[in-house]
Amino acid sequence: MFEDTIIAISTPPGYGGLGVVRLSGQDALRIAQSFFRPRSSQKTIPPRRPVLGKIYHPQEKCFFEEALLTYFPAPKTYTREDVVEISCHGSPLLLEEIVRLGIVAGARLARPGEFTLRAYLNGRLDILQAEAVLDLIKASSLQQARISFQQLEGSLSKTFRAVRQELIELISLLETNIEFPEEEVKITPTHIEKVLVSLINHLQSLIQSYALGKTFTEGLRLAIIGRANVGKSTLFNALCGEERAIVTHLPGTTRDYLEERILIKNSVFRVVDTAGLSNASHPAEKEGIKRSQERAQKAEGLLLVIDSSEKLTEEDRRLLHLFREKPKLIILNKIDRPVKTSPQDIQEEIPDSEIVSISALQGTNLTQLKERIHEIFVPQQDFGQEVILHQRQKVLLEQIKEGLERTRLLLKENQSEELLAEEIRQVFPAINELLGEVRTEEILENIFNQFCIGK
Ligand SMILES: Nc1nc2c(ncn2[C@@H]2O[C@H](COP(=O)(O)OP(=O)(O)OP(=O)(O)O)[C@@H](O)[C@H]2O)c(=O)[nH]1
Ligand SMILES: [Mg+2]
Structure with missing residues (x-):
C-alpha cells in the first residue's frame, strides 16, 4: 500500500457537460471532505452512493460549484485503495481548482497511468490487463475494443x-x-x-x-519497394485513391517516404511509398534510399514493384532475394505495355512467389490486388480471443x-x-x-x- 493519496482530472481536457476528479489513497475521503459539503444534513458519506453537495473554497470562503461525490471504500475499487470520485460541470477551470484544493489538503497530483499502476502494483490487475485498459481507451475499432475488453477480463x-x-x-x-x-x-x-x-x-x-x-489497431505496415521509376508512387496513389505522391517520368522522384492509412475489408494497412532503391548520386536521393531501406526493414510486409515492360535487371533480382523472411507480394506493373517480364520469369527466379499483374496507371486489376493483399498479409485463421x-x-x-x-x-x-x-x-x-x-x-x-x- 502507498502512503500518499493521488488526485487527477479523469475526464479529457477541454469543456464538456460533465467532468470527473478522482482521488485514490488512504486519505481520499478526508481530503475530499475538506472542500465538499453535502447538501443534506447527513454527517457521514455512505459508501458507493452518490451524494449531492457543494464545493467550498476554504481560502476564499465561498461555494463555487455543485457536485456529486461517490466514495468507494477499499479494497473493492479500481486501485484497491479508497477511491473518491467527484463529478461536476466539465469546466477546466473548476476541475483544476478542485484538484488544487485537493493538493492543498494533502493529495499529490497523479502521474500518467498512476491509477492503473496502483491497480497493478496492488494486485488488482496483472500487466496484461493493464495493457488491455490502455488498449480499450485507445481502441481504434470495435473489434479491437472487443478483444481488449476480453483481455481486461483476463x-x-x-x-x-x-x-x-x-x-x-x-x-x-x-x-x-x-x-x-x-x-x-x-x-x-x-x-x-x-x-x-x-x-x-x-x-x-x-x-x-x-x-x-x-490490422485492428494502428494498421499493418506495408512498404512499397522497387527500383527507381517502376511506378511505386503511381501504385501508392492508386491504393490511397488520391494523388498523394509526386509522379514523374524521371527516376529518383520520390526522395522521402510517405505513409497513408488504407482500409481493405475492415483491415487497416499503413502503406508506405519509398524512394527507388538504386544507385543514387544526389545526397538527398541517397538519404532517401537509406530511409527507404529502414522503412522496408520495419514493415510487416512488402509490396515489391517490378516493371513488366522491361527485362528483369540485376537490381530487380537483388530485391527479389532481399528480405526473404518477410511476407512479400510481387507486383508486375505497367501491363498496359508490351510484356518483357512475365510471372513465369519471376517464378524461375523465386519459386512459389506471390505475384499479381497490374497497371497502376490505368487502374487494371486493382481490386484483385487489394484482395491478394488481404489474403497474404492478414492471417486468415480464426484466433478466437487469442489475439496479441x-x-x-x-x-x-x-x-x-x-x-x-x-x-x-x-x-x-x-x-x-x-x-x-x-x-x-x-x-x-x-x-x-x-x-x-x-x-x-x-x-x-x-x-x-x-x-x-x-x-
Ligand atoms: N504505362 C505505364 N506507365 C506507368 C505505370 N505506372 C507508372 N507509370 C509511369 O512510370 C513513371 C514513373 O512512375 P512513378 O510512380 O513516379 O515511379 P516510382 O517507382 O515512384 O519512381 P521513383 O520515385 O523515382 O523511385 C511515370 O511516368 C508513370 O506515369 C503503368 O502502370 N503503366
Ligand atoms: Mg516515387
Missing part, C-alpha cells in the same frame, strides 16, 4: 498461465525420468516431442495473431518459442533429460515477464507512460 492472462503450467508439467515429466530411470513409468521421447510440438504450435499461432491484431496486440508480448513469445525449439533439437540429438529440463527452465524468465511477474522499471515506464493522466 483471457490472455489465462492463456499465458496455461502455457506456463504446460511447461512446468513438461519439466516434471523430464524429472520423473531423471529420478526413476528404470521404472515402467518412463516417458518416451516421442511423448515429449508431442508435448513440445503442441506447445510450439500454440505459441506460433499466438505470434501470428499479432499481424491480425495490428503488443509487440512486447510478441517478442517474449518468440523468445519462449525459440527456447522450446532448441529443446526439441536437443531431444532429436538424444541429449539427457537434465539438459532438456535445463533448456526449458531458461524460458521461465520470459514467461514471467510476459505475465508481469518480474517487474523492471523499464517495462513499467514503457507501459504506463502511454497512459493519460487520470487513468
Whole structure:
C-alpha cells in the first residue's frame, strides 16, 4: 500500500457537460471532505452512493460549484485503495481548482497511468490487463475494443498461465525420468516431442495473431519497394485513391517516404511509398534510399514493384532475394505495355512467389490486388480471443518459442533429460515477464507512460 493519496482530472481536457476528479489513497475521503459539503444534513458519506453537495473554497470562503461525490471504500475499487470520485460541470477551470484544493489538503497530483499502476502494483490487475485498459481507451475499432475488453477480463492472462503450467508439467515429466530411470513409468521421447510440438504450435499461432491484431489497431505496415521509376508512387496513389505522391517520368522522384492509412475489408494497412532503391548520386536521393531501406526493414510486409515492360535487371533480382523472411507480394506493373517480364520469369527466379499483374496507371486489376493483399498479409485463421496486440508480448513469445525449439533439437540429438529440463527452465524468465511477474522499471515506464493522466 502507498502512503500518499493521488488526485487527477479523469475526464479529457477541454469543456464538456460533465467532468470527473478522482482521488485514490488512504486519505481520499478526508481530503475530499475538506472542500465538499453535502447538501443534506447527513454527517457521514455512505459508501458507493452518490451524494449531492457543494464545493467550498476554504481560502476564499465561498461555494463555487455543485457536485456529486461517490466514495468507494477499499479494497473493492479500481486501485484497491479508497477511491473518491467527484463529478461536476466539465469546466477546466473548476476541475483544476478542485484538484488544487485537493493538493492543498494533502493529495499529490497523479502521474500518467498512476491509477492503473496502483491497480497493478496492488494486485488488482496483472500487466496484461493493464495493457488491455490502455488498449480499450485507445481502441481504434470495435473489434479491437472487443478483444481488449476480453483481455481486461483476463483471457490472455489465462492463456499465458496455461502455457506456463504446460511447461512446468513438461519439466516434471523430464524429472520423473531423471529420478526413476528404470521404472515402467518412463516417458518416451516421442511423448515429449508431442508435448513440445503442441506447445510450439500454440505459441506460433499466438505470434501470428499479432499481424491480425495490428490490422485492428494502428494498421499493418506495408512498404512499397522497387527500383527507381517502376511506378511505386503511381501504385501508392492508386491504393490511397488520391494523388498523394509526386509522379514523374524521371527516376529518383520520390526522395522521402510517405505513409497513408488504407482500409481493405475492415483491415487497416499503413502503406508506405519509398524512394527507388538504386544507385543514387544526389545526397538527398541517397538519404532517401537509406530511409527507404529502414522503412522496408520495419514493415510487416512488402509490396515489391517490378516493371513488366522491361527485362528483369540485376537490381530487380537483388530485391527479389532481399528480405526473404518477410511476407512479400510481387507486383508486375505497367501491363498496359508490351510484356518483357512475365510471372513465369519471376517464378524461375523465386519459386512459389506471390505475384499479381497490374497497371497502376490505368487502374487494371486493382481490386484483385487489394484482395491478394488481404489474403497474404492478414492471417486468415480464426484466433478466437487469442489475439496479441503488443509487440512486447510478441517478442517474449518468440523468445519462449525459440527456447522450446532448441529443446526439441536437443531431444532429436538424444541429449539427457537434465539438459532438456535445463533448456526449458531458461524460458521461465520470459514467461514471467510476459505475465508481469518480474517487474523492471523499464517495462513499467514503457507501459504506463502511454497512459493519460487520470487513468
Ligand atoms: N504505362 C505505364 N506507365 C506507368 C505505370 N505506372 C507508372 N507509370 C509511369 O512510370 C513513371 C514513373 O512512375 P512513378 O510512380 O513516379 O515511379 P516510382 O517507382 O515512384 O519512381 P521513383 O520515385 O523515382 O523511385 C511515370 O511516368 C508513370 O506515369 C503503368 O502502370 N503503366
Ligand atoms: Mg516515387
